[in-house]
Amino acid sequence: MTATVRYDDVEAGTEIGERTFPVRRVDLVRYAGASGDFNPIHWNDRTAKAVGLPGVIAHGMFTMAEAARLVTDWAGDPGAVVEYGTRFSAPVVVPDDDTGAEITVSGVVKEKREDNLVLVALTVRSAGTRVLARPTLLVRLA
Template sequence: MARAFDTVTVGEQLGPVTLPVTRTTLVAYADASLDQNPIHQDEEFATSVGLPDVIAHGMWTMGATGTVVSDWAGDTGRVVAYSTRFTKPVVVPRDGAEIVVTGVVTSVDEQARRATVELTTTAAGEKVLGRCVAVVRLD
């Protein structure tokens, strides 16, 4: 069911929403995206190229964050723009990891019926996405 947006206000908070990521998640994402880069699945390879461990695909992290916004909006079709910069990889040790997504409504344009949401995604307490912004249609 779609969310009623007649009460969205500047300062409204989203989350925190915690999303798990495991090595199984990475294999499934690699298979779906056709991104079989071994840094996402092979611990020995990842460490041999200077990474601390296997890392999540950046696009998985971006997509998982986008899911939080679309869930908040009640319909993926309401997210009309979404952008981010990748600032740090999500390290996924053998026992898995998690990302935490929060957001805040920074503007509401009543005439255009759109809200802008700034998102923050962290892993292990560190910000992994920068300049993460979604624009959501209000009706």
């Protein structure tokens, strides 16, 4: 976790960096256990392909959580996120190999608001494709 970012130290246009998160099948199994979402499209290639997917895909909420890590680490506090909104635009396909997939996340402060709130916009990609559409987080900074 990084040091806490202060509200007075950011402006609209402040870049919060970029980070790449690896995603392997074992991560999906762990997430399924934690979330209770054992849908076989998240662990079984035959099932995923039978419903028209290219293969096993990461859980949407797992993808959202990984993307939010960039912001919570930047803010220095997971509890700083007040709102989070996005749409799913493409799946994160996770091959059954030692490499898996990657989710690359970058962000920028789009707007400073009253009450120490900032609106952060993210770009979230996997295999060169945007996997979340218009993800934004409202964050309360110190």
